[in-house]
Amino acid sequence: MELIEEAPHRFRIDPHGPMRVPGVVFASRKLLNDAEKSLEQVVNVATLPGIVGASYAMPDIHWGYGFPIGGVAATDVADGGVVSPGGVGFDISCGVRLLAADTDQKGLESALTEVMDGLDRAIPRGAGPGGVWHLTGPGQLERILRGGSRYAVGEGHGVERDLVRCEDGGAVADADVDQVSARARERGLGQVGSLGSANHFLEVQRVDEVYDETAAAAFGITVGQVCVMIHCGSRGLGHQICTDHVRLMDRAMTRYGIKVPDRQLACTPVESPEGQRYLGAMAAAANYGRANRQLLSDAARKVFHRAAGIRLSLVYDVSHNLAKIETHPVAGTRRTLCVHRKGATRAFPPGHPDLPDDLREVGQPVLIPGTMGTASYVLVGVAGGDAFSSTCHGAGRVLSRHRAARAVGGRELRARLESAGIAVRPRSLRGLAEETPEAYKDVSEVVAASEGARLCRTVARLVPLGVVKG
């Protein structure tokens, strides 16, 4: 694969074969070690009907289903542009929420063990069923799919301000619950308010360093402050929706004369019935994901308040696995695009009309979950950023789960983290070992490359005090 370094942290793959646009990869040479397979996926995505600009990849690019994780692709809706479930991923609406406590680390110190034990009891996690909410019936699930965080807050599990600080005000309006299969509903019924497994987590963190005082002040965070970060998605419901609609599109694709180099890129035009059905189901999963994070926030707030009298206010909630209809300039004119972000975070610049009033001048908060025992980051969107206002989403795996678990024992890893002052509440030691920090790229390098590529600016670095894992 020929990569042309056209600017610092920016590589181009010139169009060849059926590519409609170039590939553009934002990264350092080091981060692109062993990236050959995922770069082929960048090339494959560049062949999609209606794609505009480029097939983009963020510095945390790695191999995914059809599209690379860390991929951004926008298609022109009025020009036959397609939507592809593989461009969103299986964990629809997976995302991150950051809450800021009304105390610094000293104010938590004596209560940390009690808080962690409380979270251990209150936060459902791991594979399979279990959630903080026990639904009273299918009607309630439909209200979640339509109302997202807005419904959870309306039921008393949060405050109005939570919605202001949540992407899309806590819910998207275009959810179509009829496109959510019986099987997807069944799987979603028992998992409302749960973390799931793998790299999903709830962490108690401390703001270790602030790089941009103005943005940090607007976001409501300061050095030494305690925060809570929640990383989770739409569980089995989103997974089932992706499975269902990939199958539907795979069958329908030929009717639209679409040929893709990899079946996992199954897609149909945004304006086709199949495209609309997928987007309606995806929106329902997006709302489920937001409600999920809202209910986990509510559970965490109760623990913090009961154990330590600490209150938590929402900094922001943003997804890194979604397709959204947005307007962006393309070759000088504003176009309506379907922007796929898969393992990539929306990063609106200062002045964007969709930002809350009190954040509009500084830009959108971008939340980057790191790995256990390392760090997480808060970034901010910048003007003039490429890739349709998108940036990275996390560290990116380098070791398979199997290899990670062979590299370190769960007991040994827990001891290592505890001796580094990080309280750990894992559900399984095997699951903990699979998430050992060595299994991931250095999140600091990913963030530095993203800023170097002018996709965002670094605002703050957060370090873990306690980890709740699936």
Place this chain on the structure above:
DNA sequence: ATGTTC
């Protein structure tokens, strides 16, 4: 990511 292989 995922009732970790329909």
